[in-house]
Amino acid sequence: MRPRRPDRRRRRGGGQVRRLSFDDQSGVVPLARDFTRQALYAWGWLPAATADQRAAAEDVLLVVSELVTNACLHAEGPDHLAITCDNKVIRIEVTDRGAGQPAPRTPHRAGRPGGHGMFIVQRLCLDWGVVRAPGVAGKTVWADLGAPA
Template identity: 35%
Template sequence: MSQASITSAVGRAAAVHRSRVRERWQAARRRLGEIVVQLAEEPEIKTASWHLPASRRSPAVARRLTRLSLERWDMGGLSDTAELLVSELATNAVCHTRGPVRLTLTAQENLLRCEVEDTGHLLPQPGEADDFDESGRGLRILDLMACCWGATHTPAGKVMWFELSGDGDGDRAA
C-alpha cells in the first residue's frame, strides 16, 4: 500500500470519526434541552454558568439552578433573595431581547455575585410603576435587596449583575 493510499484512508477514517462525534454531541445537546452547564470550582471561588434558551420557561429554570447551587455551596440563606432577583433579571432578558440568556453565579467566602447576560444593547432605566402596573418595579426591587448592582455592555449585548452578602446581617451589605 502506498503512502498516498495510507494517508487517504486515515483522512477518511478521521472524517467519519469527527462526523460521529459531532452527531453524538448534537444529540446530547438536544437531550439537555439546550441547557449547557459549566462548573468550575476552585478552593475559595465557586462558579456555575448556564446558557438558557430565549423561552418563558427560562426564569423558572434560572430560579431552580440558583437554589440548587446555593444549597450545594452552603449559602442557602441567600436563596430566597437570590432567586427573586435572578428571576427579575432573567424575565427582563427573555421579555426584552430575542437571543439566549446566560446565568452565571460566583461565590467567594460570604459574597454571591449573580450575572444575567443577554443580547440586548439597551441598559435598563428605572421605571415609574403605578399601583396596578404589572411591570416596572424590577430595578427598585434590585436596588432594595442587593448589596450593589449594575449593568455592563458586552460585545454581544449586556450583562446585568448584582451581589448579595451572607454576613448574617441580612442579604444587604452594611
C-alpha cells in the same frame, strides 16, 4: 433540547462559579430558579438554618427571576446565567443580546402594575450594574448580594 451541562469551576479565593446556557430554551425563568436553587444547596445556603439565611436565599432567587425576566421582556431573552459565590458575596450575571439599558422606574409607584424588577434588584442588592463588551451585541447585567450571617 436540553440546556448545556452546568459549568462548575473554582475561583480564586475559594469561590465557585456556575454557568448555565439557555440555548433558546422555553421556560427560562423557572429553569434559572431551579439552577440557582441547586447552586445554593451545593454552597450551603440551603437548607437554611435561620430566618435570615432563608430570606437571603429567597432574595437570590428573586433577583435571578427579575434579571432573567427582564432579559425576556426587553432583550430577546437571556443567553446565559452565571452565579459566583465566595464566603461574603454571591454575584448573579445574566447575559443577553439586547441594546437597552436597564434602570429602575422613577418615581417608583408600588400600586402600578409592572416595572418593579430593577427597583427590586436595587433594593435587595449590595450593588448592580451593566457591562458591555466592545464590538459585541448585548450586555451582561450583574448584581451582588451579601451572604447570610
